[in-house]
Amino acid sequence: MRIKRFLLLVIVCIVALSPFNVVAASAAAPKDEVVYATLQPNGEELNMHVVNSFEVEEQQELVDYGDYTNVKNLTDLSEITKEGDEISFTASEDTFYYQGDLENKPLPWDFAIRYQLDGEEVNPEELLGQEGHLQIEIETSANEDVNPIFFENYLLQISLSLDGELYQNIEAEQGTIANAGKNKQVTFTVMPEKEGDFLLEADVTDFELAGIEISAVPSSMSIDSPDTDNVxxxxxxxxxxxxxxxxxxxxxxxxxxxxxxxxxxxxxxxxxxxxxxxxxxxxxxxxxxxxxxxxxxxxxxxxxxxxxxxxxxxxxxxxxxxxxxxxxxxxxxxxxxxxxxxxxxxxxxxxxxxxxxxxxxxxxxxxxxxxxxxxxxxxxxxxxxxxxxxxxxxxxxxxxxxxxxxxxxxxxxxxxxxxxxxxxxxxxxxxxxxxxxxxxxxxxxxxxxxxxxxxxxxxxxxxxxxxxxxxxxxxxxxxxxxxxxxxxxxxxxxxxxxxxxxxxxxxxxxxxxxxxxxxxMQDEIDEMINDYDKSDFDAESFVSDKNENVQSVQFVIKTESITQDEEDDEEEETEEEKSFWDRLLDLFR
Known part of the structure; x- marks a missing residue:
């Protein structure tokens, strides 16, 4: 007990004695947003939180905006103040992270995931432990209620990890299938401004399914015009x-x-x-x-x-x-x-x-x-x-x-x-x-x-x-x-x-x-390249249009797993998301 108190005292002293050069509040510090969303197995949205990160060269007061229900400092022990949609905090040198929880905030895409077993549609919660010929259909479409900039400029990558001992005869006509250890990794890609409709088929025994992972990133790569002289x-x-x-x-x-x-x-x-x-x-x-x-x-x-x-x-x-x-x-x-x-x-x-x-x-x-x-x-x-x-x-x-x-x-x-x-x-x-x-x-x-x-x-x-x-x-x-x-x-x-x-x-x-x-032909090639060349894309905040100097916004989306030990998996994920300070404070609890 004395050791814990001593360590806490040391940490407080270090924080108290550190030299701070406080500057005027600024909303123009470069910012990145990573949106984490959890979906139900059928694609309906469950919850969402955003990890905001700021690149600062020296300590300064910053203001950010977002209609969060709760905010949490992921970097240090400094306080974060929330008044309405205005979030203010003191960012130390280097990179500052904080998390904000969002409720009823729709994603830029609608997802519909349907499951069929032996030709009959089945609710996903009823599939656990079943066997037969499985079909999983995944549809993506634009959410008309959200800023269309994300649908028009973002590339979706949908990944499913299938246990090689449970799944056989895997087919995915529009996807790629790769080995990932004993598992099979099935990946589908949706280009910007496109809707997706994918079908995965397999023979399954003792059905279990890890969460379907969906990542959305700007298709900001620059596409050089190919050498078409020979053509x-x-x-x-x-x-x-x-x-x-x-x-x-x-x-x-x-x-x-x-x-x-x-x-x-x-x-x-x-x-x-x-x-x-x-x-x-x-x-x-x-x-x-x-x-x-x-x-x-x-x-x-x-x-x-x-x-x-x-x-x-x-x-x-x-x-x-x-x-x-x-x-x-x-x-x-x-x-x-x-x-x-x-x-x-x-x-x-x-x-x-x-x-x-x-x-x-x-x-x-x-x-x-x-x-x-x-x-x-x-x-x-x-x-x-x-x-x-x-x-x-x-x-x-x-x-x-x-x-x-x-x-x-x-x-x-x-x-x-x-x-x-x-x-x-x-x-x-x-x-x-x-x-x-x-x-x-x-x-x-x-x-x-x-x-x-x-x-x-x-x-x-x-x-x-x-x-x-x-x-x-x-x-x-x-x-x-x-x-x-x-x-x-x-x-x-x-x-x-x-x-x-x-x-x-x-x-x-x-x-x-x-x-x-x-x-x-050259005009067609140029037009096709222009359709997919998003190198001139300027990022915009997903959380609030008041936020400025946004460098990037990424989406990490995952459906709930359908497994026997689903609760244990969630606890492990929560454990993995803890920051250094959270784990350090656990020593004193």
Whole structure:
């Protein structure tokens, strides 16, 4: 007992004899605030106190402000006076600490913590000792009733320490998981001006949870702009490449437009050719019918010559020959006109077909075009049109000889009919001359032989004419399929031209939007850096706006632990918070 009294006397003497240089009261001494807050496990606020510290070079009287319910000197035994929200005290040299307790003072953030076990929400006080699949959801948001400077400039770090023997299969998609001895440390970060919504999942046995720790500090670090020269060079390359693509697609669109114009001409020429072939096919029946009539007339004439000789009247024979000759000439003129129309249609078709390019595009080239970034739908149309054009040109090349042979055949048939008409007219004239001279026997005999030869030859000609007309009918029917293909080709090239035009519009827009891409990227980087660069932040007091020269304000927030020995933990924490003077005074109690 005497020892304790002696030590107390020594301390009092030291304090009494120390030289003090008291200066005028000042509210401008540099000050730091550390706000300690305790939350319930669900995030609701329980209590709060603030540790204020002042940096002084010599002893002086200071005034601070805060609506505290209680204040405590954490530095020495000097008295602290509280009148309303004004706190006055004498600060010794170096750093002076005092604590103030706050009631009903809201934090700048609202915290909501929810717990689920096996998919069902559970009150945290009911979780102790439970087991199952645990989910802890932590939400943070701005408290609209508090100065927004803290929400806008402070970085939140939320940490959970999980016992490795109780927690397995820990997952935290938006957090980081680290080893801390036998425990797992799960940390979530909330950037300034952002709200947080985090989920932690784990399988737990014999549930216990240490208090969730939340620290809030100014995000005052200065962020230097990164070296983006290499990146901007890459974007310049991209910008140049898109411009080249746009130019190439423009040339492609022009080429496809020319192709479509050529295919349209091909379609028109094919339509004219098909009409000519249809006319030839439709005229084949009349041509065969007329030729059959001529053949029958020649047979009739040959059989009736004897009767005409007996009667001596050759006028009917003469008239028949003239009529047959007129029929042959009329048929010859029709074939000549038909041959002229066919030749015109064929020339248009041949010119259009030859206008289709004979490019041989390989599969590798098609694959390269597909992978170039061009619109895949337009590329597919282009490939289909290319294949259709190749097919049409190949088909035409195979049948072009048959097309080319039609006109010469028509010309040959027409000339043959003209020759036969001339022969019949000559025969009619000879019959008339022979009849006038009455010396007809020898002429008649020659006529009989000539008619027999003419009839036999004409039957062969008629058979050949039937084969020719049958071939024309088959050619006309087959050409219908080719013409349909040309029509589909024209539809495809029209759609392709429209698609290529849209593609060119898109590449032009892309080229325009990427032309200043490097500058845009640099602006975006600068804007992003400005969003997170809080180096120009000036601290403000959390306790009272009357406090000046505040250097920093920090928040240390912790939820109550959910453990079996929670009370013991609280006592240990209280013990740890005692200052040197508190522990020294305990010796005398």
């Amino acid at each position: 901007t060079e890459d974007f310049e390359t991209l910008s140049d490449a898109t411009a080249e693509i746009d130019e190439a697609v423009g040339e492609l669109a022009d080429g496809i437009s020319e192709l479509n114009n050529g295919v349209s001409s091909l379609k028109n020429g094919s339509s004219d050719y098909q009409d000519g072939m249809t006319q030839i096919s439709n005229g084949s029946t009349d041509l065969i019918s007329g030729s059959k009539s001529i053949d029958q007339a020649l047979v009739t004439m040959k059989n009736s010559i004897d009767q005409d000789v007996e009667t001596g009247d050759f006028s009917a024979l003469q008239d028949g020959l003239v009529q047959i000759a007129d029929g042959l000439r009329e048929a010859s003129n029709g074939l000549a006109e038909l041959e002229d129309n066919y030749t015109k249609a064929y020339n248009v078709l041949n010119e259009s077909m030859n206008a289709i390019p004979s490019y041989d595009i390989s599969e590798d080239e098609i694959k390269e075009l597909t992978q170039s970034g061009a619109d895949s739908e337009v590329v597919n149309k282009l490939v289909e049109t290319y294949k259709a054009a190749r097919t049409a040109k190949g088909t035409y090349d195979q049948v072009s000889k048959a097309f080319a042979a039609v006109a010469p055949t028509l010309d040959e048939v027409s000339n043959s009919q003209t020759d036969m008409a001339s022969s019949l007219e000559t025969m009619a004239d000879q019959i008339a001359a022979a009849s006038e001279g009455m010396d007809i026997q020898e002429g008649l005999k020659e006529l009989q032989e000539g008619l027999a030869t003419l009839s036999d030859n004409y039957q062969e000609f008629h058979s050949g004419l039937e084969e020719y007309t049958n071939g024309v009918d088959e050619l006309s029917n087959a050409y219908q399929d080719l013409h349909n293909g040309i029509v589909e080709l024209e539809d495809g090239t029209t759609a392709l031209e429209d698609g290529a035009s849209e593609l060119h519009d898109g590449t032009t827009e892309l080229a325009d939007s990427t032309s200043d891409l490097p500058d845009q």
